[in-house]
Amino acid sequence: MKKWLFLGGAIVTEVTGSLSLKAGLENPGWYALMAAGFAGAFVFLSLVLRAGLPLGVAYGIWGALGVALTALFSALLFGEPLTPVMGAGLVLIIAGVLCIELGRQRAEKSREQAMHRQAR
Numbered sequence: 831m832k833k834w835l836f837l838g839g840a841i842v843t844e845v846t847g848s849l850s851l852k853a854g855l856e857n858p859g860w861y862a863l864m865a866a867g868f869a870g871a872f873v874f875l876s877l878v879l880r881a882g883l884p885l886g887v888a889y890g891i892w893g894a895l896g897v898a899l900t901a902l903f904s905a906l907l908f909g910e911p912l913t914p915v916m917g918a919g920l921v922l923i924i925a926g927v928l929c930i931e932l933g934r935q936r937a938e939k940s941r942e943q944a945m946h947r948q949a950r
Contacts (some may be wrong), residue, residue, distance in 0.1 A: 837892060849903055
């Protein structure tokens with residue numbers, strides 16, 4: 831459970847850093863939050879890896895959800911366009927993240943079954 835909380839922290843801080851980068855174009859004071867957000871994202875990501883989540887899964891979820899949430903919040907906060915084609919892309923990103931996680935779960939289950947068979 832802890833690894834998923836760390837991953838959530840990595841995603842939130844990365845999105846915060848990205849949105850602050852955009853806000854900093856108009857008001858440079860936002861750059862401090864940008865730096866803290868990106869630094870926090872990497873700290874949380876390292877904690878996720880230490881907690882045992884595989885790199886491919888952690889990075890895939892972090893990157894994909896970061897992109898999706900940044901696009902959504904950019905549309906809400908900065909009035910950036912969010913077209914139907916972009917919406918379809920966001921759905922595909924989320925579907926890809928689900929495939930990565932389901933594949934990881936299936937691989938772990940197969941590995942556990944193989945270890946159980948060897949133990950007999």
